[in-house]
Amino acid sequence: IAGITQAPTSQILAAGRRMTLRCTQDMRHNAMYWYRQDLGLGLRLIHYSNTAGTTGKGEVPDGYSVSRANTDDFPLTLASAVPSQTSVYFCASSLKPGGPDTQYFGPGTRLTVL
Amino acid sequence: GQNIDQPTEMTATEGAIVQINCTYQTSGFNGLFWYQQHAGEAPTFLSYNVLDGLEEKGRFSSFLSRSKGYSYLLLKELQMKDSASYLCAVRDKDYKLSFGAGTTVTVRA
Numbered sequence: 001i002a003g004i005t006q007a008p009t010s011q012i013l014a015a016g017r018r019m020t021l022r023c024t025q026d027m028r029h030n031a032m033y034w035y036r037q038d039l040g041l042g043l044r045l046i047h048y049s050n051t052a053g054t055t056g057k058g059e060v061p062d063g064y065s066v067s068r069a070n071t072d073d074f075p076l077t078l079a080s081a082v083p084s085q086t087s088v089y090f091c092a093s094s095l096k097p098g099g100p101d102t103q104y105f106g107p108g109t110r111l112t113v114l
Numbered sequence: 115g116q117n118i119d120q121p122t123e124m125t126a127t128e129g130a131i132v133q134i135n136c137t138y139q140t141s142g143f144n145g146l147f148w149y150q151q152h153a154g155e156a157p158t159f160l161s162y163n164v165l166d167g168l169e170e171k172g173r174f175s176s177f178l179s180r181s182k183g184y185s186y187l188l189l190k191e192l193q194m195k196d197s198a199s200y201l202c203a204v205r206d207k208d209y210k211l212s213f214g215a216g217t218t219v220t221v222r223a
Contacts, residue, residue, distance in 0.1 A: 031209070042201065042215040043157070050209065058210065090156060097209030100164070102147060105156035 002026050006091050006106040013081050013113050021076045021109050023091030029104075031097045032074040034058075034066060036087040037108075043090065049074055050097045081113045118214035120202050125220045126192055134187045134200050134217045142207030148176050148187045149201040151216065157201055161187065189219070197221045 004025040013019050025032065034046040035058075045058030049068040063085060065077045074093075078085055088110050092103040117139040126132040138146070145164040149157035163169055163178035163185060175188040189196055199216040206212065 033211075035213075040215055043203075043211075043213040045210055045212070048210060056208075059212070098144065098205075100145075100162050102159035102162060103211065105158070107156050 004091060004093055004104055004106040006089075006109050008109060009107070010110040011112070013078075013111065015081055015083060015113055017081050019078045019081055019111070021078075021089055021091075021111070023074045023076070023106060024072050025074075025091075025093045025104075025106075026072065027093060027095075027104070028071060029093035029095050030071070031094045031103075032068065033092040033094075033103060034064070034074070034076045035090045035092065036060065036085075037090060038087050046076065046089075081111075083113045085111065086113045087111060118202055118204055118212060120200075120214040120217045122215070123218045123220070125222060128192055128194060128221055128223050130192050132189045132192060132219060134189070134202075134219070136185045136187070136202035136214060138183050138185070138202070138204045138214075140183070140204050140206060140212075143180060143204065144207050144209065145205040146176075146178055146185050147203040147205065147211065148174075148185075149203060151199045151201060153198070160200075192221045194221050194223070 007022045033048045035043040047066040049055045091106040094103045095101040120136045148160040151157040161176035173190045202214040203211045
């Protein structure tokens with residue numbers, strides 16, 4: 001059982017380039033999330049999806065977009081990367097948004113924008 | 115929105131007990147989670163509280179007081195492998211999680 005996977009593991013990107021971070025889960029979870037983690041700031045929610053076909057904005061959505069065409073995949077796109085988007089990005093999923101169900105996190109993507 | 119505070123760092127000796135406090139202010143409380151994160155790895159779930167009181171899971175316990183906006187994570191019989199960052203997260207009425215910056219616990223022999 002793979003759980004939740006992310007690709008790439010790490011990436012160095014030139015500013016202004018477009019980049020898509022991939023996230024796939026095989027747990028048939030309804031809800032999926034994208035976070036960024038920066039030193040001293042903790043995890044901050046970028047975008048989320050409570051079910052396939054719907055998405056919502058989190059705390060720091062500017063410069064990022066997402067889509068949720070099916071249950072398993074939740075890609076995050078940086079349309080034109082900027083150095084402030086250098087961070088570690090975590091994708092997470094949960095069976096449903098509420099209740100005691102925890103969020104399960106992928107291994108993360110370390111992104112550096114130069 | 116949420117405002118979540120927890121200490122930045124704590125150090126304790128192997129075999130000891132450490133208590134990590136978390137205070138929060140929220141516009142709509144819908145549960146509190148604690149996660150453990152080792153350096154370079156993803157966060158992993160430790161505990162969940164939605165009602166006041168203590169939840170015990172082996173060496174780890176978590177307490178919640180909703181009226182005080184307060185939780186703590188208690189780590190007993192500390193082991194070297196417990197050296198990690200511990201994240202307090204509050205879920206709001208829209209089911210979104212907000213995280214504190216994390217508490218780095220260092221266990222010394």
